[in-house]
Amino acid sequence: xxxxxxxxxxxxxxxxxxxxxxxxxxxxxxxxxxxxxxxxxxxxxxxxxxxxxxxxxxxxxxxxxxxxxxxxxxxxxxxxxxxxxxxxxxxxxxxxxxxxxxxxxxxxxxxxxxxxxxxxxxxxxxxxxxxxxxxxxxxxxxxxxxxxxxxxxxxxxxxxxxxxxxxxxxxxxxxxxxxxxxxxxxxxxxxxxxxxxxxxxxxxxxxxxxxxxxxxxxxxxxxxxxxxxxxxxxxxxxxxxxxxxxxxxxxxxxxxxxxxxxxxxxxxxxxxxxxxxxxxxxx
Amino acid sequence: xxxxxxxxxxxxxxxxxxxxxxxxxxxxxxxxxxxxxxxxxxxxxxxxxxxxxxxxxxxxxxxxxxxxxxxxxxxxxxxxxxxxxxxxxxxxxxxxxxxxxxxxxxxxxxxxxxxxxxxxxxxxxxx
Numbered sequence: 001x002x003x004x005x006x007x008x009x010x011x012x013x014x015x016x017x018x019x020x021x022x023x024x025x026x027x028x029x030x031x032x033x034x035x036x037x038x039x040x041x042x043x044x045x046x047x048x049x050x051x052x053x054x055x056x057x058x059x060x061x062x063x064x065x066x067x068x069x070x071x072x073x074x075x076x077x078x079x080x081x082x083x084x085x086x087x088x089x090x091x092x093x094x095x096x097x098x099x100x101x102x103x104x105x106x107x108x109x110x111x112x113x114x115x116x117x118x119x120x121x122x123x124x125x126x127x128x129x130x131x132x133x134x135x136x137x138x139x140x141x142x143x144x145x146x147x148x149x150x151x152x153x154x155x156x157x158x159x160x161x162x163x164x165x166x167x168x169x170x171x172x173x174x175x176x177x178x179x180x181x182x183x184x185x186x187x188x189x190x191x192x193x194x195x196x197x198x199x200x201x202x203x204x205x206x207x208x209x210x211x212x213x214x215x216x217x218x219x220x221x222x223x224x225x226x227x228x229x230x231x232x233x234x235x236x237x238x239x240x241x242x243x244x245x246x247x248x249x250x251x252x253x254x255x256x257x258x259x260x261x262x263x264x265x266x267x268x269x270x271x272x273x274x275x276x277x278x279x280x281x282x283x
Numbered sequence: 284x285x286x287x288x289x290x291x292x293x294x295x296x297x298x299x300x301x302x303x304x305x306x307x308x309x310x311x312x313x314x315x316x317x318x319x320x321x322x323x324x325x326x327x328x329x330x331x332x333x334x335x336x337x338x339x340x341x342x343x344x345x346x347x348x349x350x351x352x353x354x355x356x357x358x359x360x361x362x363x364x365x366x367x368x369x370x371x372x373x374x375x376x377x378x379x380x381x382x383x384x385x386x387x388x389x390x391x392x393x394x395x396x397x398x399x400x401x402x403x404x405x406x407x408x409x410x
Contacts, residue, residue, distance in 0.1 A: 204406025
């Protein structure tokens, strides 16, 4: 029977990937962030999943503005790394888990979440940077298969935080009914506070971020009750990506164990957060 | 949160956060051709074609005169005002080898160095 073994919540800022790709992780600028990742990486490496369900958003690399799916899932057995405008990242292409993808699609649609299905999908930094946060040196292939689950966070109206949390709970039910013996990790990506455009560009709200890092474990209902406007005010116009962490949280048990967390400002224009949760609490 | 009634009789939520673009369907319609142009930079051949003749490339995508001027003059704020979305406009910046910090400075009246310093000092806060 399938089981969610752990969850990784992490920012997916492209420059975090670029720092790894260009060997800059020990530079003065990046060292605090990557040092903060280390205990989480060691723990995750000892607890390898078969499949990572990665909840992320595309950044104008697979989808244009001609079609804007609110929720979408990849059902392919292979995903190419996207050329985002300067050539693809030098990381392996991603191997899919189409049987699990199709099971999730079927169960979630029956549960009222009408996902868009993608048989062909180039995956951008939103997906590959979290994979690199999990596994910095994959060699020729990533250590797990991937199911990509995409959320529109770019064009307003994004799905509400409450809807994201409800989708996570539906994913939890859908995984529980997957008959294969599969160890799954759920990645909630994006955030933390940041704003890229406007005269408020560079906005960071560390107090909010640190509160969110706690509440995602202990009080997700409160986060799910926040409006889009509250996310934009508190976390910046791109900080609304944090709603994707609620999909992750919904997919987990009510009680989870925090393995590690770290928080650092800045990663380019963004506050970078990471939290790893063990989902296998006895009792 | 405020609710306004528009002429179609549908309630619409509006968000007004100072200094902040909320990229909604109206902005997406306004900026569609501009964003489509930037979107085309996913392919290396298109990047080369743009660089070879920027003006003709803008015409090919049917940009408005205002959008075309903003692109040719690299008026980043004007691009956003004309419906450009940051993730699309950034593809043009990448073509120029400009960073997101450069853009952040440009949007908020700073040099790239000043903006990087701001971020390293903990970022911008609301007053």
